[in-house]
Amino acid sequence: DWIMGDYISEAVAKIKAQVGDEEVILGLSGGVDSSVAAALIHRAIGDQLTCVFVDHGLLRLNEGDMVMDMFAGRLHANVIRVDATEQFMGKLAGVSDPEAKRKIIGAEFVEVFKAEAAKLKASGKGHQGATFLAQGTIYPDVIESGGAKSKKAVTIKSHHNVGGLPEQLGLKLLEPLRDLFKDEVRELGVALGLPRDMVYRHPFPGPGLGVRILGEVKRDFALLLQRADAIFIEELRNTVDEKTGKTWYDLTSQAFTVFLPVKSVGVMGDGRTYDYVVALRAVVTSDFMTAHWAELPYSLLGKVSNRIINEVRGINRVVYDISGKPPATIEWE
Ligand code: XMP
Numbered sequence: 140d141w142i143m144g145d146y147i148s149e150a151v152a153k154i155k156a157q158v159g160d161e162e163v164i165l166g167l168s169g170g171v172d173s174s175v176a177a178a179l180i181h182r183a184i185g186d187q188l189t190c191v192f193v194d195h196g197l198l199r200l201n202e203g204d205m206v207m208d209m210f211a212g213r214l215h216a217n218v219i220r221v222d223a224t225e226q227f228m229g230k231l232a233g234v235s236d237p238e239a240k241r242k243i244i245g246a247e248f249v250e251v252f253k254a255e256a257a258k259l260k261a262s263g264k265g266h267q268g269a270t271f272l273a274q275g276t277i278y279p280d281v282i283e284s285g286g287a288k289s290k291k292a293v294t295i296k297s298h299h300n301v302g303g304l305p306e307q308l309g310l311k312l313l314e315p316l317r318d319l320f321k322d323e324v325r326e327l328g329v330a331l332g333l334p335r336d337m338v339y340r341h342p343f344p345g346p347g348l349g350v351r352i353l354g355e356v357k358r359d360f361a362l363l364l365q366r367a368d369a370i371f372i373e374e375l376r377n378t379v380d381e382k383t384g385k386t387w388y389d390l391t392s393q394a395f396t397v398f399l400p401v402k403s404v405g406v407m408g409d410g411r412t413y414d415y416v417v418a419l420r421a422v423v424t425s426d427f428m429t430a431h432w433a434e435l436p437y438s439l440l441g442k443v444s445n446r447i448i449n450e451v452r453g454i455n456r457v458v459y460d461i462s463g464k465p466p467a468t469i470e471w472e
Contacts, residue, residue, distance in 0.1 A: 143330040147182070154183035154315055158271060163313055164259065165273035166252055166304075167192040167218065168345070169199075169206045171338055172275030172316060175328040179315050180273055181216045182331060189217040189269065191255045193248055196224030196358065197347035199372075200365040209337065219259075223251045227349075228358050235354040237472035241297050244346040249304055256308055272310040277319055295468065298345070341393045342427070350472040352398040359453075360398050360415075367417045367447045367454055368396040374443045375421070378436075387421075391433045394421035396447075397460070397471045405448075405455035414455035419443065422469055430464040 163180060167173050167190040180188050190210060194203045203220065211218040230243050260268030305312050316324055328338035344350055351368075352360045372395075375388040383390065397418040405412040419440070424430035444457040460467075 143326060146327070147179070147330060150179060150315055151183040154180055154313070157313065158184055158187060161187070161271060162269040163188045163271040163273050164256055164269040164310075165190050166248075167206060167210065169202050170275070170343060171321075171328065171340060172277055172324060174206075174209075174275075174333060174337060175324050175331065176273055176275035176314075176316055177210060177216065178214060178328065178331040178333055180313065181210075181214055186217060188273070189219065189259060191252055192218055192220045193251050193255075194220065194222050194224060195227040195244060195248065195347065195349070196222075197227065197244070197349045197356070197361055198365075199343065199347075200369040205337075209333070214332075219255060221251055221255060223247070224358070226251070228356070231349065231356045233355065237350060238297060240349050240356065240472070241346050244349050245297075248345075249307065252304065253308060256310075270311060271313045272305045272308055273313040273315070274305075275316055275324075276314040277316045277321060277324055279320065281317055296470070296472075339389070341388075341391070341395075344470060348398075350470050351395060352400070353471060354400050360400065363415065363451055363453050364396060364398040364417065366451045367398075367457075370446045370450065371396050371419055371443050374439060374446070378439050380436075387433075387435060387439060390423070391421045391435075392424045392427070392430070393469060394419075394433070396420070403456050407455070412455045414453055416456040416458060417447065417454055418458050418460050418471070420460045420469070420471070422464070424464075424469075427469065428464075430469055432461045432463060435459075 163184065165173065165177050165180065165188060167177055177190050192206055207218060207220055210216045227244065227247055230247050231240060234240055234243060256269065319327065325338045329335060348361050348364055349356050352364060375391065375394055376386055378387045379385065380387060380390055397420055399416040399418060401416050402413050403416055405414060421433035421435055422430040423433050440459055447454055447457050
């Protein structure tokens with residue numbers, strides 16, 4: 140609509156004025172905020188923006204290809220895709236503590252990003268390489284990081300995975316979404332031509348499947364989990380609730396699958412199986428501070444369970460998590 144159109148023109152003018160003829164790099168994660176920031180900055184300065192997309196091997200199924208199709212394919216933005224799966228897996232080997240895993244993934248992300256920024260500079264693209272680092276910081280992030288310092292709260296989970304990156308890289312910050320709430324970021328994303336499906340997605344944690352594979356992260360576990368999770372999400376998107384006319388994906392705030400490194404006995408055809416378990420998690424919440432487990436229809440749960448067990452060899456049992464937050468958290472780690 141025209142209000143958003145005006146907003147975009149103003150934001151574009153501001154970015155152009157701030158950046159001038161310098162260059163910008165941005166870490167694209169596939170999440171809503173970095174995607175909308177990238178689309179907006181690309182609208183403003185085109186080729187002066189380079190996006191770096193780090194694939195740690197712990198993303199959703201086909202996520203990497205979807206990000207590339209969208210940004211490189213459709214928007215024609217400069218995107219460097221870094222497949223750092225082996226590097227991340229190597230660092231995570233033997234580590235099972237959730238916070239230790241978060242720290243490793245966060246630190247490794249910074250390393251990969253720094254290496255890409257250095258390569259970009261050495262390649263002589265532009266005059267001096269990037270001088271700006273763009274981030275998809277939104278207004279609630281601004282408040283949260285100010286508040287956290289004064290409150291001295293107990294850290295349940297360390298969420299801020301890439302803190303301190305601009306200082307380490309010696310770059311100026313470009314944060315065009317700093318004044319916006321999440322809803323506004325989504326509207327902006329749609330107005331910039333990003334697909335609704337992408338803009339209205341459930342949140343996905345920075346460490347990704349790294350905190351959805353309980354204990355030690357293994358490549359094989361990640362591959363099983365990606366396929367099981369894709370089935371769950373597909374069925375949520377395809378099942379419409381008759382009362383509201385909405386899909387169960389839209390009726391839940393966050394839904395995903397958790398890999399449990401536990402084997403149990405099953406039977407398939409004439410044979411005995413001894414395979415892994417996954418848990419389905421779906422919650423309804425307005426602020427993610429407290430949450431209710433979603434009352435998904437039994438028929439939906441049954442279909443997802445059947446499909447996962449039949450289609451994903453290596454998983455023979457599916458359970459549904461009926462814990463609220465508190466006392467449980469949304470993620471299992
Ligand atoms: P919990 O599990 O604490 O999650 O109830 C609340 C919300 O935060 C997300 N979450 C994370 N996001 N890095 C992130 O970027 C993290 O390490 C992390 N841990 C949890 C979680 O997905 C939920 O939306």
